[in-house]
Amino acid sequence: MKAQHRLWLEEDGHVFGDGMANLLKSIDELGSISKAATSLNISYRKAWGMIKKSESRLGIKLLNTQTGGENGGGAFLTPKGRDLVKKYFNFKREVDLAIDHAFSKYFS
Amino acid sequence: MKAQHRLWLEEDGHVFGDGMANLLKSIDELGSISKAATSLNISYRKAWGMIKKSESRLGIKLLNTQTGGENGGGAFLTPKGRDLVKKYFNFKREVDLAIDHAFSKYFS
Numbered sequence: 001m002k003a004q005h006r007l008w009l010e011e012d013g014h015v016f017g018d019g020m021a022n023l024l025k026s027i028d029e030l031g032s033i034s035k036a037a038t039s040l041n042i043s044y045r046k047a048w049g050m051i052k053k054s055e056s057r058l059g060i061k062l063l064n065t066q067t068g069g070e071n072g073g074g075a076f077l078t079p080k081g082r083d084l085v086k087k088y089f090n091f092k093r094e095v096d097l098a099i100d101h102a103f104s105k106y107f108s
Numbered sequence: 109m110k111a112q113h114r115l116w117l118e119e120d121g122h123v124f125g126d127g128m129a130n131l132l133k134s135i136d137e138l139g140s141i142s143k144a145a146t147s148l149n150i151s152y153r154k155a156w157g158m159i160k161k162s163e164s165r166l167g168i169k170l171l172n173t174q175t176g177g178e179n180g181g182g183a184f185l186t187p188k189g190r191d192l193v194k195k196y197f198n199f200k201r202e203v204d205l206a207i208d209h210a211f212s213k214y215f216s
Contacts, residue, residue, distance in 0.1 A: 005113055
């Protein structure tokens, strides 16, 4: 027997879960929405829509974008965006550990 | 913002979650599969099927049934069935608390 779970954050019906967190993490690593979208097998349009919706529903600006220029532009997490992603993954890891611990306590 | 989650146990693809746990708890309280099914708004047939499938997949006899007799028969949890239900709800409560705690830590 094993424990399974799904975990997400919700703000007024809007879900912030693994999908958004991984998208933002990937943008932070790759410096580009389109590269991040490709790496996650979703369209640029979908990635863009997810970010805009999340920003609007959470009331937080998550990304700054820069167009053109020497490096062809790019996307960068805002400090608040980076903070949210960091907290989300820390929260998730802590919950995973707590579930493993409780499962061992009751079912091992 | 708030945290949401779903939690369940799985054995070889078989899900033991709130549905089964509540059904067994209700049978334990009411002493009857049909009364428990009615209280949960499911059919006797569905309740019976859920129990038989769960017993078979978990390899645990969860219920003893008694037919006829002075009190018209009834259903009773086996010690292993009662133990599983108790552990499941304790496990669930502990996970709920851990998630609340972690959420406060990161998002309050």
